[in-house]
Structure formats: C-alpha cells, structure tokens
Amino acid sequence: MTNSAIIAIAAAIAIAISTLGPAIGQGMTAKAAMESIARQPDSAKDIRSTLIISLALMEALTIYGLLIAFMLVSKIA
Amino acid sequence: MGEKSEVLFKIFGFLDVTGEVVTMWIILAVITVLSLVVKKNLKERPGKFQNIIETGVEYLDNFFSDTLGKKKARKYFTFLSSLFIFIIFSNYSGLIPGVGLTEYVKAPTASLSVTLGLGIVTFVFLQISGIKHNTKHYFKRFVSPMFFMLPLMLLDEIIKPASLALRLYGNIFGEETVTEELYHILPIGAPVVMMVLSLLFCALQAIVFTMLVSIYLDEVTE
Numbered sequence: 001m002t003n004s005a006i007i008a009i010a011a012a013i014a015i016a017i018s019t020l021g022p023a024i025g026q027g028m029t030a031k032a033a034m035e036s037i038a039r040q041p042d043s044a045k046d047i048r049s050t051l052i053i054s055l056a057l058m059e060a061l062t063i064y065g066l067l068i069a070f071m072l073v074s075k076i077a
Numbered sequence: 078m079g080e081k082s083e084v085l086f087k088i089f090g091f092l093d094v095t096g097e098v099v100t101m102w103i104i105l106a107v108i109t110v111l112s113l114v115v116k117k118n119l120k121e122r123p124g125k126f127q128n129i130i131e132t133g134v135e136y137l138d139n140f141f142s143d144t145l146g147k148k149k150a151r152k153y154f155t156f157l158s159s160l161f162i163f164i165i166f167s168n169y170s171g172l173i174p175g176v177g178l179t180e181y182v183k184a185p186t187a188s189l190s191v192t193l194g195l196g197i198v199t200f201v202f203l204q205i206s207g208i209k210h211n212t213k214h215y216f217k218r219f220v221s222p223m224f225f226m227l228p229l230m231l232l233d234e235i236i237k238p239a240s241l242a243l244r245l246y247g248n249i250f251g252e253e254t255v256t257e258e259l260y261h262i263l264p265i266g267a268p269v270v271m272m273v274l275s276l277l278f279c280a281l282q283a284i285v286f287t288m289l290v291s292i293y294l295d296e297v298t299e
Contacts, residue, residue, distance in 0.1 A: 049143060049288070056285040060240060063247030070254065 004076045011072035018065020022058045029054055083180040096183040097191055100176070104166045104185070137161060140284075144291045153294060156202060160195070161287040167191075168249055168279035172272055177253050187253045192246040196238035199290055203237075207297035218297075237293060241286060248282050 033051045037044045084093045115130050123131055137158045141150035150157075164186060170176055171184030185191045208215050219230040252275045259267040 052281070052285065053288060053292070056244070056281075056289075060244045060247075063244055063251065066251050067243070067247050070250075 007072050007076050011069040014065050014072065015069040018062050018068075022062045025058050026055055029058070085181065095188075096180045097185045097188045100170055100182050101167070101185045101191070103182070104163070104170060108162060108166065134158075140288075141291055144288065145295050149295070149298065150291075153206070153291075157287055157291055157294075160199075160290065161283055164195070164245070164286055165280060165283040168283055171249060171253055172275055172279070177257070184249060184253060186245055186249045188250075189242070189246045192242040193239075195245070195286075196242035199241060199293075200234070200238040203290075203293055203297050204234075206294065210298040241289060245282055245286055248278060252278060 029051065033047050037047055084095055085099065086094050088094060115127060118124070118127065120127065138150065138154065141154065141157055144150075145153070167185040170182075171187060176182045177184060177187070207218075219227055252271065256268045256271045256275070259271055
C-alpha cells in the first residue's frame with residue numbers, strides 16, 4: 001500500500017471509532033432523560049438544560065475525532 | 078491545524094487582514110447599527126421591532142438566571158450576552174449563500190484563531206471575576222481538598238477554554254466542510270440538507286458555549 005492509502009484508512013478509522021462511542025453514550029443519556037421526563041413532567045425544564053450540556057460534552061469527543069480526520073486527509077499529497 | 082487563511086491586505090504594514098476579519102467587521106457594523114436604531118426609538122409601548130429585541134433580551138436574562146441566579150446574572154449580563162450575540166451572528170453568517178466560497182467573506186467561527194481568541198477572553202474574564210469576587214481566598218480553590226490536587230486544578234483551568242474553543246471551531250468548520258463537499262457532488266439541492274441541520278446546530282453551539290461559560294463563572298464566584 002502507498003502512504004496516502006494508509007493515511008486515508010487511518011482518517012476513516014479515526015472518524016468511525018470516535019463516532020461510535022459518543023453515539024452510544026448520547027443514546028443512553030437521551031433515554032434516561034426521556035424516562036425521567038415521562039415520570040416527572042414538572043422537572044422537564046431542569047432536565048433539558050442538563051441534557052443539552054451533557055450531550056454537548058460528549059459531542060466534543062466526536063469533534064476531536066473529526067478534526068484529526070480532517071488533519072490526516074489534508075496530509076494526503 | 079485547519080486551513081491557512083489568505084491575507085487580503087495589510088494595515089499599517091504588519092496587521093494581516095483575512096476574510097474572517099472582514100466578516101467580523103461586517104457583523105460588528107450590523108450589530109452596532111441595529112442597537113443604535115433600537116436605542117433611538119425607545120418607547121413606553123413597544124412597536125413591532127422593539128418587541129422582538131425585548132423578547133430576545135428577556136430570553137437571555139432568563140437563560141443566565143437559570144444557571145447563575147438573578148443577581149449574578151444581572152451583574153455579568155453584558156459580557157455573557159455580548160459573547161452569545163457575537164457567536165450566534167458569526168455562526169449564522171456561514172449560512173448566507175456565497176459566504177465561504179470566496180476568500181473575501183468567511184464565517185469567523187470556522188477559523189481556530191477566532192474561537193481560540195474567544196477562549197482566551199473567557200479565560201481572562203473568569204480569572205479576573207474570580208479574583209474580584211473573593212480576593213483573599215481565591216487561590217485556596219486550587220488546593221481545596223488536598224495539596225496534591227494543585228497540578229490537576231491548574232490543568233483544568235487551561236483545558237476549559239481550550240475545549241470551548243475546539244468544540245465551537247470543530248462544529249462550525251465541520252459543517253462548512255460537509256456543505257462544501259455536498260456542493261461539489263451536486264451543486265443544486267444537496268447542500269440544503271446540511272444547511273437545514275446547520276440552522277439548528279449554529280444556535281445550539283452558541284447556547285452551549287455561553288451556558289458552559291456561565292457554569293464556570295458560577296463555580297468561580299461561589
């Protein structure tokens with residue numbers, strides 16, 4: 001394999017794996033939030049703001065993977 | 078990291094002006110003109126335009142009161158809401174057709190230099206307001222449970238603005254890049270999918286950035 005082929009595969013793996021983990025985590029978070037809103041509709045407002053923050057913090061991990069993938073792709077000559 | 082911006086021209090011979098800077102000037106001009114117009118025609122019974130702006134300000138006030146409490150939200154309202162308004166304007170500027178395709182106008186937050194600048198401003202603001210709030214006991218926070226926590230706490234202070242900057246940059250730059258790729262595949266129709274998603278994400282990123290800053294502020298000024 002040539003160098004650029006290896007770099008391309010590396011970029012693909014970087015974005016793929018860094019999407020998988022946070023996606024599972026976000027799904028579990030959203031599930032828990034939905035359940036607790038269904039149980040206590042009064043506290044929906046508090047839960048929503050905490051949910052957005054925790055989703056954003058998990059989203060950041062995916063973004064780091066995306067940045068690494070972009071950096072690798074720009075290395076392909 | 079990221080793409081290098083093209084220098085359009087120089088001021089005084091050494092200040093490089095790029096497309097992002099030009100777009101920021103336009104955004105600043107729009108915000109300034111908007112607020113001057115509203116300020117000039119303030120009335121007891123608000124008209125249509127004043128009503129919209131008042132709703133926005135009220136929303137921001139409630140938003141910061143949720144995390145900071147009424148008193149502190151009012152005290153730091155100017156900084157936090159300026160941050161919010163600037164970020165949301167520059168995020169949405171990437172959605173205007175033609176922005177990002179030439180080197181003269183680009184969405185400012187799609188460049189790491191701008192978001193890192195915002196992160197540094199936030200860092201300085203947090204430290205200064207923390208020191209002002211409790212002058213004597215501020216540095217006690219770094220060694221609060223035990224002494225060997227000091228390196229971790231110091232690292233935490235640096236990681237906060239860096240992660241804020243990287244999150245905003247990554248999101249907006251990623252969106253712009255994906256839209257551009259879709260544009261290359263099918264110029265008419267395909268980019269709309271990503272742009273509709275961007276309508277949601279741009280507002281969300283501004284909300285997340287300011288909400289995290291207000292949470293850090295709440296931590297510092299306890």
